[in-house]
Amino acid sequence: MSTMAKRTRTGDLSHLSVEALEEGHSRRACHVRPLTVKAHTSLRGEWMNMLLLVVLYAMQGVPLGLTMGSMPFLLQAKASYTAIGIFSLASYPYSFKLLWSPLVDSIYSLAFGRRKSWVVPIQLASAALMLVSADWAEARLREADIISVTALFFVLVLLAATQDIAVDGWALTLLSRQHIGYASTCQTVGMNIGYFTSFTVFLALNDVDFCNAYLRSTPSKDGHLTLSTYLRAWGWAYAGVTLLVAAFKKEVNFLPPEEADGLHAKLDVEDRGRGIRDAYTQLWEVVRLPAVRKLALVLLAFRLAVLPAEQAAPLKLLEKGVSKEALAGLVLIEFPCELVSAVVAGRWAASSSPFKPFLFGYQARVIMAAIVTSIVFLFPSGASSLTDHPGWFALLAAAGLVTSFTSTLMFTALGSFYTRISDPDMGGSYLTLLNTIANMGTILPKLALFSLMDLLTTRKCMGGDPTLERHACPHTQIAGRGENACTKAGGECVVARDGYYGLSYAMVAIGFILLLWLRVLLPQLDALPLEQWRAKKRRQ
Template identity: 40%
Template sequence: MSDPTPPTPSTRKRVRAITPNTEMDAYAIRESGSTSVENVHIPPRTPKSPRASYGGPREDSGEEEVQMRLLVGNGSTEEESNVAGLHEKNRANRPFSAKDKHAIALLVVLYLIQGVPIGLAMGSMPFLLKTSLSYSQLGVFTLSSYPYSLKLLWSPIVDSIFSPKLGRRKSWIVPIQLIIGSMMLWLSMRSDYIFDHPENKVTELTLLFVSLVFMSATQDIAVDGWALTLLSEDNLSYASTCQTIGLNTGFFSSFTMFLAFSSPEFANMLGIPPLTLSVYLKFWSLVCYSVTVWLLFFKTEDPVASDDPDLGVMKVYRIIWSIVKLKHVMSLCGMYLVAKIGFIANDSVSSLKLIEKGLKTEQYSTIVTTDFFVQLFAGYYAARWGIGDKPLRPWLYAFWLRLFFSLSTMAIVYVFPVPPPSFAFVCLVGLNYIGTQFAATIQFVGISAFHTRISDPLIGGTYMTLLNTASNLGGTWPKIFVMKGVDYFTQATCRIKDELLVEANECVTEPGREACEALGGVCITERDGYYVVTILTTLLAALILVFYVRGTANRLQALPTSKWRVHLNQ
């Protein structure tokens, strides 16, 4: 049941506290993937007027926030800094109300549903298809993650068009979740088709998962917007925590847990039959339908406030263009587009290489599952580090850590022993992976805190989506080039009685290696493009960090909030 208290003007104009990666990115997500818990605290703002105009100066100019930031950041006196720190501590220790507890539970469930198809597209499917596809073909399949990085393009439509009777956010969440559930149900009945010579239908499979991720990205836009009114002002920062817990849980369910339980060896160890993709998809389609029915009939969304700005679709697109034209926003987006180049090879290729070298799927799943629980705690403390006037500081520190772990992972792949690897070596792989993802969590929390601080409260949803789009896209666009680069720099030959028979492009895939063995030959890798690409991208990223990213980040986070505000019709 919804809280009967009507929304106030202050609860309508809030900063949107979300993320992607992915590197769900998930990576998007975990970058995405790409694939991370946060607890980003919002600095105090001046009280907002009942209604503000887009066309001129507003009363919520952020002067109090700027003054507080100057006290904490520049530290004019030790006493002033201590007072500011005590104020932050008191806000962080306020208890949750019953409404906030229910809202947090709902948000976690909604983000969980969103993370399930993303985990399939960005996690499990590349592993399942690797035996039949080359890295170049997998690079094409990674295009399925693009909708999550480009959701800004249609977010104004989601924010502006809705049914007042059903609710601004439920108007999108209900039908989108029904579509997601139906698509997973349809896929469950076509799972055999997916694995029947996938090398001949890469484009078809890519389009199929592009559609599924597109629906999840659209649901994300609506859920992010709903979080602004579901949570109270003091606990708004926990929206990003809900997103991280929900998305990570859904992502790991579809990625590591599914891969583990679908492994015959792991299933036999537990005395249960292996989990099939068909059964897994049917289960989550049922969950999706059940949650959607509950939302439709048992959850009432607060009506749109009377003072809420009446923005049409074109008006929102003009707002986006106005944000993009801000000099500092352009600098921030430019930095994001090149900042993640050094991490792509490690995030997208290293795990596949470890499996290729002889690491069992269930061993890798166990490693990532352990890391998931570590991140739930590590992300909280990383978020505490990011509170303050320099949220990009941990992001910069973790930059070097991620570059280090990119090289250390490459070294582990290089020295991987003859299968099966020892328990000690598997533990080494696990510790290295946990370190990699911990560094990614710190970066993720830092940019989320920074976005929360600088976004204009009146147009927070649109502003945050724009910033997250740039951040996610920075971890998405290089993937296809990195994957193709692995094949391009690889030199492998099939030799039969010391005579060259098959060129390199055949021996880079499992079917090609099997064809070589059928002829009585063996594939010999003379140069693995993975090492070349990893070294080149890591060196490039280090140069970009030293000569561009570090200075730009320090300059941008030192700016007052007023420099990030948008004034239209001037």
């Protein structure tokens, strides 16, 4: 049920490969060969570097798992869907890191280490923020102070996104050439460890009912793990790991010695500034290409059909009494199946024209959005664990797996197309641009759609006295529970029309209209010559 979040947080190293961009700048400014890679070595000799990458990626996954996974669940009982949509702004930095990736790639201290110049201070800043704000964040969460909580997690995600740029660049030189493919594996393993620790594990240990049922002999009114305790624990972990990296991990430059001296001497402030300006200028020239603009329109529009169903369905199930740990458990059950489906989807997407599997996946995914919406509507209330109504949970898990497979198929197909049209002279920045636009198609409409769900929901004042119906009820669930004209008169605000279902089915209908448009436009884009995807090269 968290497919969109996972698509945003994972991906592959190519869309963040700023190393190739730097190499282009070095060739223009210094007239030297690009960075060479590490000498041949055995896989056993690489295990320490691979472990380091897994740990660094896991630390990035911690704030992402909280922001995209746990926090919307924790806020659901305290805030409206509009407020939860506002909180989604906290994830924006991870999708817009393209805007400052050239800066991370070009500004560093050679003496301390190119990637450590960013990784060490960023992780220490993250550690300090978690330690200082732990108790404050818990208090803000209890009071449902959306603005304050959003601001805190916005900064945490901003730091994680900046660290991600540096770590991905480091991964490309940390491993030898014959083992560089394991960098993506380290990313997947590490990010998922951090994400699921902050989502599945944290939600379970934070939930009072789960802890009382499975972890305690004497019931308590609190869960085992509060947000403040979790942030404080990871703050100390961040600090410890970062100090070890700073003290004991030496960052090696794998240029030949005779070329390294020349590169260090010539990469002055003026050369780096020119490289940054060239990177931003070339990205802007790509954005202005008609072909890229048409593709951008596709990337911004195609997820509209499935966003309400995929993003809000878990929150609607919580309203029906499904426990947080049950939904988190579904994600955990789906995870190994998703790894297998990713391999199948990847081979399928690579074996044909990219847009054929994309269109198949899109149509199936829109159908699944309608099915998921129907499952949520019919799902029995009060199913607090997976053992309650197991048939319905099995149906929900099956729908999640199909949705995940079709999402992976579309993601892989788009990646295949990106690789074919990308300009190799721009390195990873072209791919980063396209992935940034694609992520915008998820994060930009979310606030509007969640606000619409509240506006389209109507509630009636009900009670023993028929005259209570004349009292107005607020649109949102939280306001309806609080003090209002209805409750003051002794009534209760009851949902008469839930805006989620109408909005979700309307978006599905729009999705089938978009499908007709995509069937015409995508083959046209696929047939365009490569020259129409390339910006004019800047000569120096």
